[in-house]
Amino acid sequence: MSVGVAPPNDAPRGCPSCRDVMRREVFDRKMGGSVALDICFACHGIWFDPYESAQLTPGAVLKLFEEIHQNRDATGRPIAETSRCPTCRHALVLTYDMERTNRITYYRCPDGHGRFTTFVQFLSEKNFVRSLSPAEVEKLKAVVKQVRCASCGAPIDLARDAQCSYCHAPIAILDADAVKRTIAELSDEERARRTVDPTVAVDALLAGQRYSRDATPSFSSSQVVDLVGEALDFLMHR
Ligand SMILES: [Zn+2]
Ligand SMILES: [Zn+2]
Numbered sequence: 001m002s003v004g005v006a007p008p009n010d011a012p013r014g015c016p017s018c019r020d021v022m023r024r025e026v027f028d029r030k031m032g033g034s035v036a037l038d039i040c041f042a043c044h045g046i047w048f049d050p051y052e053s054a055q056l057t058p059g060a061v062l063k064l065f066e067e068i069h070q071n072r073d074a075t076g077r078p079i080a081e082t083s084r085c086p087t088c089r090h091a092l093v094l095t096y097d098m099e100r101t102n103r104i105t106y107y108r109c110p111d112g113h114g115r116f117t118t119f120v121q122f123l124s125e126k127n128f129v130r131s132l133s134p135a136e137v138e139k140l141k142a143v144v145k146q147v148r149c150a151s152c153g154a155p156i157d158l159a160r161d162a163q164c165s166y167c168h169a170p171i172a173i174l175d176a177d178a179v180k181r182t183i184a185e186l187s188d189e190e191r192a193r194r195t196v197d198p199t200v201a202v203d204a205l206l207a208g209q210r211y212s213r214d215a216t217p218s219f220s221s222s223q224v225v226d227l228v229g230e231a232l233d234f235l236m237h238r
């Protein structure tokens with residue numbers, strides 16, 4: 001790697017999926033310095049150059065969560081069947097991988113320029129998502145009929161299925177312990193700015209409550225509940 005030379009391509013990049021210009025945001029790098037990421041909020045996707053994801057500090061990961069949360073009101077555009085690398089324009093390859101015990105998916109450039117990862121896939125990659133226990137699924141079933149698959153976005157009918165019938169991913173929720181561990185890794189200064197209690201979030205969700213600024217605090221019977229997103233709401237508002 002050459003030092004002191006400007007990156008060859010510093011112009012804003014087009015989204016691999018929808019081609020709109022992505023927003024460039026700067027995050028702290030573990031070994032000092034910064035990581036500039038290109039994000040498409042319309043597609044709920046992040047472009048990572050090689051190693052960029054692994055270089056993010058815990059504070060940067062939480063900052064990215066906040067960005068994801070602030071922009072999750074809009075439903076993400078479906079990812080195009082053929083997404084293209086913003087550098088070489090080759091078609092990206094849908095890749096299934098493991099990150100510790102989590103199954104993760106992303107779209108990678110066959111020439112190694114990087115990968116396109118959706119917001120939910122990113123949460124999963126950072127081990128912020130865990131499967132519900134059978135007891136938790138039972139509890140949830142009493143208050144919610146359908147949840148959205150955290151892997152592929154398809155609705156899961158809780159009365160019929162204990163996993164996604166399309167991609168076979170288990171029913172997943174934000175992992176309170178993982179969030180707590182990450183907050184513990186933050187510097188004192190960063191921690192002082194955040195007062196979050198992720199445990200409350202998960203418990204409240206399983207009891208059928210949702211974070212809400214309006215007067216409808218519970219889930220409607222026809223709603224497909226996005227457990228990861230709802231938990232993120234609780235977390236970021238406390
Ligand atoms: Zn896009
Ligand atoms: Zn490429």
Ligand SMILES: [Zn+2]
Nearest residue numbers: 149152164167
């Ligand atoms: Zn699925």
